[in-house]
Amino acid sequence: MPKPIGGAKHYVPGLDGLRTIAVALVIAYHLHVPHAGGGLLGVGIFFTLSGFLITSILLSGAQQRGWELRSFWVRRARRLLPAVVLLLIVTMVATVIRRPGETGTWGVEALAALFYVANWHTILAGDSYFARFNTGPFDHLWSLSVEEQFYLVWPLLLVALWLLTRRRTRIMAVIAALLAAASFVELSMLAKSGFDTTRAYEGTDTRMGGLLVGAALALWLHGRRDRLPDHRRAIDIGGVLGLVVIGVLVSQTTEYDLSTYRFGLLALSVATGAVLLAISTPGSVLGRILGLRPLTWLGERSYGIYLWHLPILVFMPTNGALAGGLAHGAAVVILTVLISALSWRYVEDPIRALGLRAALRRRGTSVVEQILPPEPAIDTNAPAAPLPGQIPGAIRLPLYPRPGVAMDRNNTRPVPAPAPVIAQPVITTPADINRARVLSRRLNVRVGGAMVGALAVAVMVVPQALPLNLMAASDAAAAPAIPTPRPSRAATSPGSTPTGGATSSGSGSASPSAIPSVAIGGPGALQSSCTHVVHVGDSTSEGLLGNSYIPNPAQQYPQQLRDVGVTSYTPEISGGRSIVETLNGQANAATVVRQQIAAGYHGCWVFALGTNDTADQAAGGNVPLAQRISRLMQLVGSDDVLWVNVRVHNPSNPAYSESNMQKWNKALLDACKRYPTMRVANWADQVQDKWFISDGIHFTTPGYIARAHDIAQALAVAFPKGGHSPSQCLVQGAPTPTP
Numbered sequence: 001m002p003k004p005i006g007g008a009k010h011y012v013p014g015l016d017g018l019r020t021i022a023v024a025l026v027i028a029y030h031l032h033v034p035h036a037g038g039g040l041l042g043v044g045i046f047f048t049l050s051g052f053l054i055t056s057i058l059l060s061g062a063q064q065r066g067w068e069l070r071s072f073w074v075r076r077a078r079r080l081l082p083a084v085v086l087l088l089i090v091t092m093v094a095t096v097i098r099r100p101g102e103t104g105t106w107g108v109e110a111l112a113a114l115f116y117v118a119n120w121h122t123i124l125a126g127d128s129y130f131a132r133f134n135t136g137p138f139d140h141l142w143s144l145s146v147e148e149q150f151y152l153v154w155p156l157l158l159v160a161l162w163l164l165t166r167r168r169t170r171i172m173a174v175i176a177a178l179l180a181a182a183s184f185v186e187l188s189m190l191a192k193s194g195f196d197t198t199r200a201y202e203g204t205d206t207r208m209g210g211l212l213v214g215a216a217l218a219l220w221l222h223g224r225r226d227r228l229p230d231h232r233r234a235i236d237i238g239g240v241l242g243l244v245v246i247g248v249l250v251s252q253t254t255e256y257d258l259s260t261y262r263f264g265l266l267a268l269s270v271a272t273g274a275v276l277l278a279i280s281t282p283g284s285v286l287g288r289i290l291g292l293r294p295l296t297w298l299g300e301r302s303y304g305i306y307l308w309h310l311p312i313l314v315f316m317p318t319n320g321a322l323a324g325g326l327a328h329g330a331a332v333v334i335l336t337v338l339i340s341a342l343s344w345r346y347v348e349d350p351i352r353a354l355g356l357r358a359a360l361r362r363r364g365t366s367v368v369e370q371i372l373p374p375e376p377a378i379d380t381n382a383p384a385a386p387l388p389g390q391i392p393g394a395i396r397l398p399l400y401p402r403p404g405v406a407m408d409r410n411n412t413r414p415v416p417a418p419a420p421v422i423a424q425p426v427i428t429t430p431a432d433i434n435r436a437r438v439l440s441r442r443l444n445v446r447v448g449g450a451m452v453g454a455l456a457v458a459v460m461v462v463p464q465a466l467p468l469n470l471m472a473a474s475d476a477a478a479a480p481a482i483p484t485p486r487p488s489r490a491a492t493s494p495g496s497t498p499t500g501g502a503t504s505s506g507s508g509s510a511s512p513s514a515i516p517s518v519a520i521g522g523p524g525a526l527q528s529s530c531t532h533v534v535h536v537g538d539s540t541s542e543g544l545l546g547n548s549y550i551p552n553p554a555q556q557y558p559q560q561l562r563d564v565g566v567t568s569y570t571p572e573i574s575g576g577r578s579i580v581e582t583l584n585g586q587a588n589a590a591t592v593v594r595q596q597i598a599a600g601y602h603g604c605w606v607f608a609l610g611t612n613d614t615a616d617q618a619a620g621g622n623v624p625l626a627q628r629i630s631r632l633m634q635l636v637g638s639d640d641v642l643w644v645n646v647r648v649h650n651p652s653n654p655a656y657s658e659s660n661m662q663k664w665n666k667a668l669l670d671a672c673k674r675y676p677t678m679r680v681a682n683w684a685d686q687v688q689d690k691w692f693i694s695d696g697i698h699f700t701t702p703g704y705i706a707r708a709h710d711i712a713q714a715l716a717v718a719f720p721k722g723g724h725s726p727s728q729c730l731v732q733g734a735p736t737p738t739p
Helices: 013-030 039-065 069-098 100-114 118-124 139-164 169-190 198-202 204-221 225-252 258-280 285-290 293-300 302-315 325-354 356-360 367-371 430-439 445-461 468-478 539-544 557-563 589-598 611-618 625-636 658-674 701-718
Strands: 532-537 568-573 604-608 641-644 678-681
Touching (some): 013 039, 013 258, 013 293, 013 302, 039 139, 039 204, 039 225, 069 100, 069 139, 069 302, 100 118, 100 139, 139 204, 169 258, 198 204, 225 285, 258 285, 302 445, 532 539, 539 568, 539 701, 557 568, 557 701, 568 589, 589 625, 611 625, 611 658, 658 678, 678 701
Parallel strands (some): 532 568, 532 604, 604 641
């Protein structure tokens, strides 16, 4: 929390330190930092912290001045709107310049963010926060919408509870806790295994629980903080344990884990509450640690850091010297902190301290004159009682440089000295000093905002506009070498060809030597007869596209397909997709295939499905696995089809067990015998355990790099240009190079 305008009396530095931790977790999540799969929980920390602060501010104001809700909402608007408006303008300018094809989509999202309905726009549009294979610059603004909706509703409810309970804050705390519990119950009920969780994750009703936990803590502490030091040691221990719980949740959970919604977010809110309690206790060790200056400096700017990190990440070039890895992440973090610091200094802090109109005015000749209105003269010979908030000894100096004779502009004749100026005491409050600090800066908001905006546009646009040959040279130097694989026995045995091989055993797996393979690169590399491909997939295909998981374009799936001769590629990918069942109104795989055929498509297909179909069947689905496969094969007719078999690694949900996945793989091999145009890419034997993230279903960056490579190579083996498809069903490319 930035230092209050009225001074540092109620400023708790440790709260800003906690903000730093929260925003660092969110950035780590978006940068795919190892062991930070639960970094999205940083948003939950922000929620509980906001509920605590807002409720504390409202209660404190009610005791001192009454319920000044209009003033509260104005202050919130001053704090939140300027930075987000600047962000939206800058990002849309960069979009028009560098991503004109996204102008319409991102423009609508920008409007939804501006009016703080971004979360419901995503939900009602049927979009998925987790199923987007290409991150957008405004995807993270849903959380601001949830908070702003809370800021509108909670103060009114708080006033009502204040009156109904006759100011008994303990009863109010119990009511807030019950409301939080109801929200968490709804969250748990809406999150279903194998289905997209955007509605549960972004809904105002389902995420209000975290905010209300913070509010309940503030209500419980109201008027009782003076008792906290008596229990300082126990509270400190509780705060440390809270941080440990947060660390465990971040490192052990992901957005795909059902446990995140069943109890993870609740545990996070309680743990954050324990940390807040320790920070709020005078003299606590944890409060002093989190109040260290580097942490508070970042915490003051955490709002801007949260706003700017994703647009900068989206527009950061994915080729050249910044193609992934440490350099890419470091560039995103450094540029984000730089833009956020400038935005804080020249846009956010001035408007917060002065108000929009005063901040937009140019500086006058006197900082003091802009801060303080003229006051009546006071005889300073008479003792005066100190005024509220007055700094002892502060006086208003006369505007003339010295008493005596003043000269006219030409120094030709003396001008009568002005009447004596009586020194006047000044009501110089901490708020006045803060405003003076802001006004002492040379740039006003109009100029400073333009400067920050221009720099931010440059950060988003210029790197992508670097000469392509420079980027290509950097790519060539940075690209990992792909080793030439050792030919398999099937490819080198006497009388065999690269597409010849043994018959599958039908077990759903086969040894690499019994499966056709092809060397990559060089004159022996195969090209596919498939020049047009439609890829229909679920969330296990999302990481194949865009730069979220594969920063280097040369390793992304579209380029891998081009390398084997594909000239036209259409992705039909959506999280939670199955062949039969539908989710949140999205089209299932059968519907997508029908739509493509109705539009006149005739070419090759890649079906990377089955994970959700198997789980749906295990959970009581009434369409057998064989019928699901046949449904798509009958739709495509004589078109060539490459299915990708499936594998999991110790998933937490039994519906996704490895034994169930093996049933699907066997069903694929059985179907292959019935459909001569069908082949199965043997991903199940090629994927390595270390490529799975903690949910045991989705993959890390090395896993998606390998998946893109292996599917493309399997397509070339299954349907080679100028040759015949292998006689057996299972196919695979060369052994996957270690990314």
